[in-house]
Amino acid sequence: MKWLFGRRRDTPLWRDEFAISTADERYVNRRQFAKFLVLTSVGMFVGNAWILLRSWWRGEPVFLPATVGRVSELPVGGVKLFNYPGERDACILVRLAEDRFVAYSQKCTHLSCAVYYAREKGRLECPCHEGYFAIEDGSVLQGPPPRPLPKVVVERRGDDLIATAVYVRPQGTPA
Amino acid sequence: MFGYEFYVDPSRCIGCKACENACAECDTHRGTSMIHVDFIDRASSIATVPTVCMHCDDPTCAEVCPADAIKKTEDGIVQSALKPRCVACSNCVLACPFGVPKMMPKLEQMMKCDMCYDRTSIGKRPMCATVCPSQALAYVTPDRIARERREVPTNVFFFGRQRVTTKVAYMVPPARESVMVDVVDYMWEGGS
Numbered sequence: 588m589k590w591l592f593g594r595r596r597d598t599p600l601w602r603d604e605f606a607i608s609t610a611d612e613r614y615v616n617r618r619q620f621a622k623f624l625v626l627t628s629v630g631m632f633v634g635n636a637w638i639l640l641r642s643w644w645r646g647e648p649v650f651l652p653a654t655v656g657r658v659s660e661l662p663v664g665g666v667k668l669f670n671y672p673g674e675r676d677a678c679i680l681v682r683l684a685e686d687r688f689v690a691y692s693q694k695c696t697h698l699s700c701a702v703y704y705a706r707e708k709g710r711l712e713c714p715c716h717e718g719y720f721a722i723e724d725g726s727v728l729q730g731p732p733p734r735p736l737p738k739v740v741v742e743r744r745g746d747d748l749i750a751t752a753v754y755v756r757p758q759g760t761p762a
Numbered sequence: 763m764f765g766y767e768f769y770v771d772p773s774r775c776i777g778c779k780a781c782e783n784a785c786a787e788c789d790t791h792r793g794t795s796m797i798h799v800d801f802i803d804r805a806s807s808i809a810t811v812p813t814v815c816m817h818c819d820d821p822t823c824a825e826v827c828p829a830d831a832i833k834k835t836e837d838g839i840v841q842s843a844l845k846p847r848c849v850a851c852s853n854c855v856l857a858c859p860f861g862v863p864k865m866m867p868k869l870e871q872m873m874k875c876d877m878c879y880d881r882t883s884i885g886k887r888p889m890c891a892t893v894c895p896s897q898a899l900a901y902v903t904p905d906r907i908a909r910e911r912r913e914v915p916t917n918v919f920f921f922g923r924q925r926v927t928t929k930v931a932y933m934v935p936p937a938r939e940s941v942m943v944d945v946v947d948y949m950w951e952g953g954s
Contacts, residue, residue, distance in 0.1 A: 605830040607820075607821060607824040607833065608833070608835075608836070609834065609835050610835075
């Protein structure tokens, strides 16, 4: 970075930055500041273009159906944790009624704390910053989370509960 | 003034304190003198010594400043603490081997002799050197001081093991090359 900031190497950095002599004081001059602005802008542009291209070329995600639980092991109001679609994607499955199952990603959309089912309140709660999600559709009830929880589609086939897809929904979209 | 240097000769000081009063006249710190005249041993002697900033080559005050407030300009003058930076911690006051910096509690700022920077930077002599009647404080060229004085200038001081070289020179007897200050001896207050 010497070409950018003109730093000398023969003195320690702290002495360089807090020079006793006014002649050695390192002010950022106009040209250095302009260089910094240009390089930062170019970096931001390239980064954003890369993200844009990636989102263009990324196809629809493919979800493989997976058995995540059994009806018989889950009483009404019961909770089961599972991983879907990947090994590290924690999800939470709740049996709301005799024949009503809902599942969401367990990662809070704010800072990825694990949400839990508050049965007496009838909602999913994140303990970190008190972000609450509706149990019916995963939408944000209060707190800092910016988006609803990603919804996992769960089908019942006989005694098996099979996850088939995950919907990531932006803010404001209906469940 | 290019080529002019500051010389302090304590043996010439008569203790008139004209320098203190002249310094206090300055508009940049009116009413407060940045130079002080001390009695060396009041009980047994009337000898006095004026103390100006010696403008060290490696200023201890600036080295110990935690706020990066004390700066040395290109002409070798160590300036007063920068007002926006000084945190009034008095580190410099305690660290200076010559006892020069002064803490101004009302201003919350360290102020010290800057060799009348407003004057010397435009070719005038420092206030104290212009008024000193015995020229214990002299701002002259090196060849003139060599011509007119019996004493020789030195700018090397030892405070214990700390070697300090300065911009301002002290006049010492011939054949002396440095001034040795036994700090512990001065600090000793017991006995005789």
